Each structure stands twice: as structure tokens, then as C-alpha cells.
Amino acid sequence: xxxxxxxxxxxxxxxxxxxxxxxxxxxxxxxxxxxxxxxxxxxxxxxxxxxxxxxxxxxxxxxxxxxxxxxxxxxxxxxxxxxxxxxxxxxxxxxxxxxxxxxxxxxxxxxxxx
Amino acid sequence: xxxxxxxxxxxxxxxxxxxxxxxxxxxxxxxxxxxxxxxxxxxxxxxxxxxxxxxxxxxxxxxxxxxxxxxxxxxxxxxxxxxxxxxxxxxxxxxxxxxxxxxxxxxxxxxxxxx
Numbered sequence: 536x537x538x539x540x541x542x543x544x545x546x547x548x549x550x551x552x553x554x555x556x557x558x559x560x561x562x563x564x565x566x567x568x569x570x571x572x573x574x575x576x577x578x579x580x581x582x583x584x585x586x587x588x589x590x591x592x593x594x595x596x597x598x599x600x601x602x603x604x605x606x607x608x609x610x611x612x613x614x615x616x617x618x619x620x621x622x623x624x625x626x627x628x629x630x631x632x633x634x635x636x637x638x639x640x641x642x643x644x645x646x647x648x649x
Numbered sequence: 650x651x652x653x654x655x656x657x658x659x660x661x662x663x664x665x666x667x668x669x670x671x672x673x674x675x676x677x678x679x680x681x682x683x684x685x686x687x688x689x690x691x692x693x694x695x696x697x698x699x700x701x702x703x704x705x706x707x708x709x710x711x712x713x714x715x716x717x718x719x720x721x722x723x724x725x726x727x728x729x730x731x732x733x734x735x736x737x738x739x740x741x742x743x744x745x746x747x748x749x750x751x752x753x754x755x756x757x758x759x760x761x762x763x764x
Contacts (some may be wrong), residue, residue: 539692567658568751577754578693583747589750616764626692630750638752639681640692 537561539641541627547571547647548617556644560629567610568638569602572624581625584610585632617648651676653741655755662729663763670758672739673721679743682715682722683752687736696737697724729762736760 540559552558559616560567563585566621570578584604592602604610614621624645628638652675662668674682680701685693699706699722702704706713715722726733732753736759740752 541692566748570742575757577653577740577756578752579752580753583749585652585748590747591751594751601671603656626650628752630684636750637698638750639695640685642692 539627539629539639541625541641541644543644544642545594545647547649549649552617553636554617554646554649556614556625556646558610558612558627558629558641560608560610560627561607561639564629564639565588565607565632566630566636566638567604568628568630569610569612570628570640571647572626572643574623576599581612586595599643605620614646619648622646622648651679651743651753653739653753653755653759655739657758659754659759659761660703661761661763664729664731665691666729666763668724668726668733668760669759670724670737670739671721672723672755674741674753675720675721676741677717677720678742681715681742681750683740683742684713684724684736685738685740685754687738687757689735693738714745726760729760731762731764734760734762 567584569581573580583591587607624643630636683698725754739755
């Protein structure tokens with residue numbers, strides 16, 4: 536496919552459980568971003584990867600959140616000990632990595648923590 | 650850090666009329682301003698963008714203007730159609746260190762085009 540893909544599209548879990556959310560960026564895009572979108576709000580930045588390294592994780596809300604991109608392509612966002620307040624849409628975006636280049640978003644993963 | 654304000658939060662227009670959404674930003678170093686359209690259950694889709702060295706850009710029925718001095722930018726949609734109904738987000742980006750060009754979004758405008 537030509538666009539950013541994310542799996543699963545929906546995830547329902549219980550409070551305290553561990554979840555993993557996956558992002559497949561556009562082929563060749565070196566920059567990858569994770570954002571979180573709460574109901575009725577704009578997306579908020581979580582973490583940025585350039586290649587394999589997390590170059591900016593200043594948006595992660597706490598140490599329950601972690602993300603990896605081991606081969607510089609697919610990324611996984613991991614949330615430990617989920618809380619009801621983690622319920623949101625998690626969006627992934629990729630870009631060519633050049634200054635100010637367009638970020639293309641995936642469809643998001645809708646996470647619901649019961 | 651950057652802060653983006655967006656108005657109005659909701660906007661209803663008759664089909665064929667124009668719609669205008671306005672945003673302001675706080676960081677004078679911001680240099681790239683995209684607009685995204687988000688339909689229910691989908692991810693944001695880029696519709697138009699503008700860079701700080703340009704004052705206006707147009708693509709068919711959509712135009713964006715930028716006033717760097719006042720730090721505000723606007724989206725203009727002419728001849729609106731029912732399929733334009735969606736939530737629109739403005740965003741601003743500047744270099745935040747470590748190579749990150751993270752976007753800061755406004756809170757969105759829900760546009761309803763009434764047939």
C-alpha cells in the first residue's frame with residue numbers, strides 16, 4: 536500500500552493490561568511520529584523517530600509509555616499498566632525526514648481501556 | 650513551546666457558500682503550516698499547506714493565507730459542497746531540536762455544509 540497503515544484499528548482492553556500498537560510508515564520515509572488524539576481535541580505529539588532512534592520523546596506522558604523502531608521502518612507503541620485515561624485514538628505519521636516536509640497520517644488505533 | 654488557537658469550533662454554511670477558519674500561533678520560529686481534514690473514524694488528511702516564505706496559496710476551491718507579522722493563518726473554502734463536511738485542523742511546526750518537526754494542532758473546527 537502507498538499510505539501509512541496502523542494495526543489494530545480498534546483495541547479494547549482492561550485497566551492494568553499491556554497493549555502494543557503497530558505502525559507501518561510509507562516506504563522510504565525515515566521520520567516517524569506518534570500522536571495521541573483525545574475526543575474532540577487535536578492530535579498531540581508523543582514521540583519522534585529518525586531512523587531507528589527515538590530522537591525526541593518529550594511528549595510521552597509518563598514511563599508507562601514506550602516506543603521502538605528496531606529496523607527503521609515499522610514502529611510499535613507500547614503501553615504498560617493501562618489506565619482509563621489512556622483511552623484515545625493513537626495516530627502515526629511519517630515523512631521524508633527533511634525540514635518541514637509533509638507528515639502523512641495513518642487511520643489510527645482506537646484504544647478503549649475499560 | 651508552540652501554542653495554536655483555532656476558531657470557530659463549529660461552523661455551519663449553506664451549500665455553495667464560503668467557509669473561513671482562522672488560526673493563530675505563538676512561536677515566531679514556526680515556518681510550516683498545514684491544514685488537515687478529518688472525517689469520522691479516519692486519520693487526518695492533508696488538504697493544503699503553506700510555508701513561511703509565502704503569503705497565500707490556492708488549490709482549486711481551497712486557499713490558505715499567512716500573516717507572519719500577526720502570526721495568524723486562515724483556510725478559505727469556496728463553493729462548499731456537502732462532502733466538505735468534516736473536522737478541519739490547523740497546525741504549526743518549527744524545529745524542536747534533535748531533528749524533530751513535531752506538529753502542534755489547533756482544537757479543530759467542525760464544518761457542516763447544509764444542502
